[in-house]
Amino acid sequence: MKIYISATLRGFFGRHEIIEIEGDSIRALLGGLTDEYPDAKEALYNEEGRLREFVQIYAGDENVTSEDKWDNVLDNNVEILLLPAIAGGAPVESLISDERRKAVSFDDAEIDRFNKHLMLREIGVKGQKRIKAAKVVIIGAGALGSPVIQYLAAAGVGEIKVVDFDEVSLSNLQSQVIHGKRDVNRPKVASAKDTIKGINPKITIVTENVKVEADNINEIIDGYDVVVDCTDNYKARYVINDACAFSGIPLVFGAIYQYEGQVGIFNLNQGPCFRCQFPAPPPTGLVPTCAEGGAISPLPGIIGSIQANEALKLIIGIGEHLDGKLLTVDSLYLHSRILRVDKSDKCPICGKNPSIFEVQDYDYDDFCGLKDEEEELPIEGIEPDELAERIERGDKMTIVDIREPHERAIHRFPDVVVIPIGQLARRQKELDPDIDTIFICKEGKRSILAIRTLREAGYKGPMYNLKGGIDAAKDIIFSHEGAWL
Amino acid sequence: MMWQTLMYEHAELEYPNECCGVLLGNKDTSEICEIVPADNTDGYDIRNIHFAMDPLKIYKVERMALERGLEIIGFYHSHVDHPAIPSGEDERYMIPGLLYMIVSVEQGHCADVRVYSKECDQDIYIYSGL
Ligand SMILES: [Zn+2]
Ligand SMILES: [Zn+2]
Numbered sequence: 001m002k003i004y005i006s007a008t009l010r011g012f013f014g015r016h017e018i019i020e021i022e023g024d025s026i027r028a029l030l031g032g033l034t035d036e037y038p039d040a041k042e043a044l045y046n047e048e049g050r051l052r053e054f055v056q057i058y059a060g061d062e063n064v065t066s067e068d069k070w071d072n073v074l075d076n077n078v079e080i081l082l083l084p085a086i087a088g089g090a091p092v093e094s095l096i097s098d099e100r101r102k103a104v105s106f107d108d109a110e111i112d113r114f115n116k117h118l119m120l121r122e123i124g125v126k127g128q129k130r131i132k133a134a135k136v137v138i139i140g141a142g143a144l145g146s147p148v149i150q151y152l153a154a155a156g157v158g159e160i161k162v163v164d165f166d167e168v169s170l171s172n173l174q175s176q177v178i179h180g181k182r183d184v185n186r187p188k189v190a191s192a193k194d195t196i197k198g199i200n201p202k203i204t205i206v207t208e209n210v211k212v213e214a215d216n217i218n219e220i221i222d223g224y225d226v227v228v229d230c231t232d233n234y235k236a237r238y239v240i241n242d243a244c245a246f247s248g249i250p251l252v253f254g255a256i257y258q259y260e261g262q263v264g265i266f267n268l269n270q271g272p273c274f275r276c277q278f279p280a281p282p283p284t285g286l287v288p289t290c291a292e293g294g295a296i297s298p299l300p301g302i303i304g305s306i307q308a309n310e311a312l313k314l315i316i317g318i319g320e321h322l323d324g325k326l327l328t329v330d331s332l333y334l335h336s337r338i339l340r341v342d343k344s345d346k347c348p349i350c351g352k353n354p355s356i357f358e359v360q361d362y363d364y365d366d367f368c369g370l371k372d373e374e375e376e377l378p379i380e381g382i383e384p385d386e387l388a389e390r391i392e393r394g395d396k397m398t399i400v401d402i403r404e405p406h407e408r409a410i411h412r413f414p415d416v417v418v419i420p421i422g423q424l425a426r427r428q429k430e431l432d433p434d435i436d437t438i439f440i441c442k443e444g445k446r447s448i449l450a451i452r453t454l455r456e457a458g459y460k461g462p463m464y465n466l467k468g469g470i471d472a473a474k475d476i477i478f479s480h481e482g483a484w485l
Numbered sequence: 486m487m488w489q490t491l492m493y494e495h496a497e498l499e500y501p502n503e504c505c506g507v508l509l510g511n512k513d514t515s516e517i518c519e520i521v522p523a524d525n526t527d528g529y530d531i532r533n534i535h536f537a538m539d540p541l542k543i544y545k546v547e548r549m550a551l552e553r554g555l556e557i558i559g560f561y562h563s564h565v566d567h568p569a570i571p572s573g574e575d576e577r578y579m580i581p582g583l584l585y586m587i588v589s590v591e592q593g594h595c596a597d598v599r600v601y602s603k604e605c606d607q608d609i610y611i612y613s614g615l
Binding site: 006007008009043054058063081085086087088089090091093270 | 534544562
């Protein structure tokens, strides 16, 4: 077929205007085109193999740039056009208006305190006034919240709201550096408030000791300039994203898992939202929460500090930021990369056919199949003490540990078959369908998913889920079997 | 009339929205001969901070230009109450080798104009300040 190359793109194709390529679909034609002009490949595709933003493909007057149209069979005589996309956006603007900035003043102590900011050309007095005029909500006063809250307080943000429902526990102290030993059993928001006051008593601090949900999120973020998501679970993330998308408040998102973290900015100036990239949460069973998954101690410090830095850049209106991008940092091998997040036509909030019109509590258990649906067979559970008895009796059964290797290292379960959840379906022959099989994980949630997976794969033997997982079994099984630890 | 004057008028006329258009000229000498104003096809609510051109319009412009011995050598757009510095999005849409001119319109009046060009996967260089 004949492909017309726009003069603006001809440089990549030996200056040819018309190129003849065999093929009856866009995908075939693009393949043929880059085979013939290998240099064009680098120019037309980015590192992830996606077509660069400046390329548009037309079949006649129909735009067929979107990859889901690349396999359609083309009309024989249609003209294929390779055209440029010419577009752009304005550079960063501060979230704080000039009127609000001008209403702010400093005393001598503040000039002294923020001296290091005032020295920077990009921040200066104007930028510092914007910081002081800013109102920021931080949701989650845990691992990510610790650096975010402390740095924003130290940087001089005028009003900080901290939202968290939890209390400080001893195991939090490994990474949640805003709390100390004396704060154990106190509400995290109370401890965070004390820390902020210690940094700068002039900051207006608002705390809410609640879990964010559909019926309180709008009130929580109303009137604030930016929301920093420092939560550790998908349910909260989606509630926060949706509320920010509907109210137009920009969101600085952060997440950590083991050694890796992510930061992104969503809902800025009608830009992409979190759902544009991740339309719906993944099944809980497949994604351990931070509480389940663990993370190296300084990782939230790295990721949270980047979140705080991005929030400040938005407030001041400087630099290049992660709007419509997702930065991934691997702290183990020190890789980092930035993924582009485009506003998606298919997004359930900002897409062409939206299906979500207000913030809803997402029925997580229902979504990921943990709740028994009518047509689905119920999962049979086994209580930890019952399992302990059966082990003691020496019952013939198979115990399958589906946890990750590092989780098993903390609490080892003896005489188990270890099969990671992803391999279950293909390794089902290792299980004896004539005896009971008991599945264990950390919290008893992923094990339910494991049973569902095997049932779907056609496994017929009796399967049981250890209720509450190893967490619930710890005191019962491990207490009189110390050697198991 | 000089193409510069036309471009400034276009930018001021569209204020407080961003304007955009095509730069025609001689590709070998990078000499701009004339401009072709285009419609900003982005949504009404975001035209003050975004712009986009219809690719089919560009196709028509380049066919017409060819008949007159001219070529598209770049594009221009305006920034409303913002400096004439490309945004991250501007950069991502830059085709290597073409000229990108940004006019800064402050309070309705053209205040600055700068030209940028990008080499393949390299930094962006300021080609010239006018
Ligand atoms: Zn621009
Ligand atoms: Zn979206």
